[in-house]
Amino acid sequence: MNNKIPSVELSVSLIASNEEKNIGRCLDSVRSIADEIVVVHNDCSDKTVEIAESYGAKCFEQKWQGYKDQKNISLEKATKPWVLCLDADEVVSPELLSSIKEFINQGHEQGVDGYAFNRLSFFLGKWIRHGDWYPDRKLRLVRNGEAKWTGAQVHEKLEANGVVKRMRGDLLHYSYPSMNSFIDKTISFSDLYLQCQLETKRRWNLPNVVFRPIWRFARAYFIRLGFLDGFPGFFIAASTAFSTFFKHSRLYESSHAEAYSEARRQSHRDKAD
Numbered sequence: 001m002n003n004k005i006p007s008v009e010l011s012v013s014l015i016a017s018n019e020e021k022n023i024g025r026c027l028d029s030v031r032s033i034a035d036e037i038v039v040v041h042n043d044c045s046d047k048t049v050e051i052a053e054s055y056g057a058k059c060f061e062q063k064w065q066g067y068k069d070q071k072n073i074s075l076e077k078a079t080k081p082w083v084l085c086l087d088a089d090e091v092v093s094p095e096l097l098s099s100i101k102e103f104i105n106q107g108h109e110q111g112v113d114g115y116a117f118n119r120l121s122f123f124l125g126k127w128i129r130h131g132d133w134y135p136d137r138k139l140r141l142v143r144n145g146e147a148k149w150t151g152a153q154v155h156e157k158l159e160a161n162g163v164v165k166r167m168r169g170d171l172l173h174y175s176y177p178s179m180n181s182f183i184d185k186t187i188s189f190s191d192l193y194l195q196c197q198l199e200t201k202r203r204w205n206l207p208n209v210v211f212r213p214i215w216r217f218a219r220a221y222f223i224r225l226g227f228l229d230g231f232p233g234f235f236i237a238a239s240t241a242f243s244t245f246f247k248h249s250r251l252y253e254s255s256h257a258e259a260y261s262e263a264r265r266q267s268h269r270d271k272a273d
């Protein structure tokens with residue numbers, strides 16, 4: 001008995017802001033499979049929109065709502081039965097492209113609402129195949145109307161209502177062009193993390209500051225074999241540990257902000273007297 005539904009149409013959904021260096025490469029990798037391309041953009045001062053439109057994309061300007069909500073807006077604007085959700089710095093590999101073409105031509109299994117595949121990141125001149133970065137399994141191909149982006153604004157993830165199966169091939173991720181960009185993103189994410197923690201009234205916790213960074217380094221570098229990626233593997237593990245230390249330490253700073261302000265005000269009053 002054939003339990004597959006043949007021939008599906010596919011939307012590609014993504015968000016972008018000043019991604020002229022990446023978006024052409026991303027869209028070029030899916031132009032042979034996309035029946036529709038949806039790009040939700042914000043605060044673009046470069047050629048991002050112009051490049052996207054050259055690929056026939058439907059572009060929508062949207063005030064920034066945070067990663068999760070922005071991606072849901074893009075997902076909701078897709079009109080085809082299936083949607084491939086990408087980031088502008090991602091590329092569909094030839095092997096993954098072949099798998100998606102097979103899916104389009106031969107059909108999907110009934111009762112399946114999504115397909116996940118591994119994401120392979122490029123950093124400091126090499127593909128990172130160990131540590132916390134691989135296999136970085138992502139659900140990105142979903143049945144329209146049966147999935148949404150969930151979670152916090154800083155660690156959003158795509159979730160499907162029904163069964164999710166794996167698909168062969170890697171999604172290539174050109175994550176950070178330099179060490180500086182990695183650190184800049186760490187600081188940016190710490191801002192979002194702090195905001196989320198304050199909204200949920202989380203409090204500073206010393207064990208999190210002391211032990212979580214140690215665990216994150218040990219897991220990435222030793223348990224998940226990050227050392228096999230050479231210096232880039234060490235840098236990723238060490239930077240991840242620092243990022244963990246930094247974002248939890250910021251809760252301490254925030255929780256004592258009023259005390260700092262009062263101390264400064266008292267100092268000014270003393271000087272005035």
